[in-house]
């Protein structure tokens with residue numbers, strides 16, 4: 001951590017600071033609050049809450065696209081039109097990539113990383129939808145079922161990124177892959193950017209196909225984070241137009 005700061009130093013451009021740089025400069029300006037323990041705690045939380053969730057969402061998205069090659073093609077066409085900030089996709093290109101964004105939303109609707117969100121506890125006696133909930137009850141939100149509610153979503157089990165062009169489901173449909181309210185996911189924006197950049201780059205640079213004729217197995221595994229029961233295996237090769245760019249990386 002310290003060597004990163006020393007190498008980044010004062011000359012480092014403002015926009016190129018890493019999170020560790022920022023935390024260490026906060027520690028310099030407010031050492032009593034930003035102790036080593038606090039800094040390590042923030043980093044640990046980001047790793048534990050942000051790594052599996054983000055990685056598994058990308059794995060589900062790739063799996064869904066491999067089973068729906070027309071979606072993959074459409075995403076690639078969009079990238080070819082809108083990537084303007086360099087030969088490779090850049091963060092600045094993301095706002096233009098509406099279809100890619102819709103793919104991520106549709107993936108998070110069908111294959112949300114935390115299907116029951118995170119357990120909460122009622123701090124007071126309360127009534128929810130007519131049910132009396134005593135103080136201290138563990139409360140789970142079945143977001144998985146809400147995202148597949150047939151009264152709220154047309155063809156709830158279909159993979160149809162286009163549905164998000166009109167904002168998603170019917171009026172009142174709940175889309176809550178990151179939870180809601182003050183305990184909602186603080187990493188949602190970061191996650192959407194990372195997933196957009198990684199998925200977009202994979203689609204922009206490589207041709208992807210399934211290993212065989214069979215569709216990718218979409219069976220869900222158990223556990224707190226909804227992993228694929230069988231990890232994704234796929235075949236890829238660099239797109240001809242990207243070979244030169246890739247060889248210069």
Ligand code: HEM
Nearest residue numbers: 046049050053054113114117118178179180183185187191
């Ligand atoms: C696709 C990626 C992600 C998904 C689907 C996701 C989903 C969630 C969900 C459902 C919750 C619980 C919200 C609730 O119960 O209302 C949560 C909490 C949290 N997430 Fe994420 N998350 C993702 C990425 C990240 C990233 C990248 C970070 C940080 C770098 C992060 C940090 C956290 C933290 C610290 C909490 C606990 C918040 C609290 O209890 O106040 N998450 N996330």
